[in-house]
Amino acid sequence: MALALSRNQMSTFLEYHPTVLHDLHESVPFLYTSTGTGPYNAWLDPIVIDEWQSLAYYEIEEMTKRGVPGVWTHGFYDGWAPNYMFYVANGHTRFGRFYETFGNGGATPRNRNVGPQSGRDWYRPNPPLPRVKWSMRNNVNMQQSAILLAMNYVANNKDKFLNNLLP
Numbered sequence: 001m002a003l004a005l006s007r008n009q010m011s012t013f014l015e016y017h018p019t020v021l022h023d024l025h026e027s028v029p030f031l032y033t034s035t036g037t038g039p040y041n042a043w044l045d046p047i048v049i050d051e052w053q054s055l056a057y058y059e060i061e062e063m064t065k066r067g068v069p070g071v072w073t074h075g076f077y078d079g080w081a082p083n084y085m086f087y088v089a090n091g092h093t094r095f096g097r098f099y100e101t102f103g104n105g106g107a108t109p110r111n112r113n114v115g116p117q118s119g120r121d122w123y124r125p126n127p128p129l130p131r132v133k134w135s136m137r138n139n140v141n142m143q144q145s146a147i148l149l150a151m152n153y154v155a156n157n158k159d160k161f162l163n164n165l166l167p
Helices: 004-016 046-065 136-156 158-164
Strands: 020-026 031-033 095-101 110-113 131-134
Touching (some): 031 046, 046 095, 046 136, 046 158, 136 158
Parallel strands (some): 020 095
């Protein structure tokens, strides 16, 4: 809570109590949508963990249908540590999730070699391309698409998500 950003985020969350809190990051190609790998924090409600999975699988399915490579889950976050902003929601009877995308270090498009993360793994059946011309626009488009899909899914299943909220 030492950062003004963290204090503002917490204040806004406590004032409005959103159903879902999205936390955006840049570290891996192309789009990781969080579920965690387990073992999950024993103090998290099992419904929160189920909602992580539901939204991640929906985003992966929808983006893959649209021809977007490199959207995946598992294999990154452990699902335990409360060291991301999205844990504000997880600790206050809502659910938080986060995304990681390929950062770029600036606005100018760059040719990027993805490296070993372009390999196909059990948790990444549609891997990122091995080489790509990447820009901050790609980064924003990936996260925005995932968030819009998630918001649409939650809106279309509002009764489920609202009924899942703990008192």
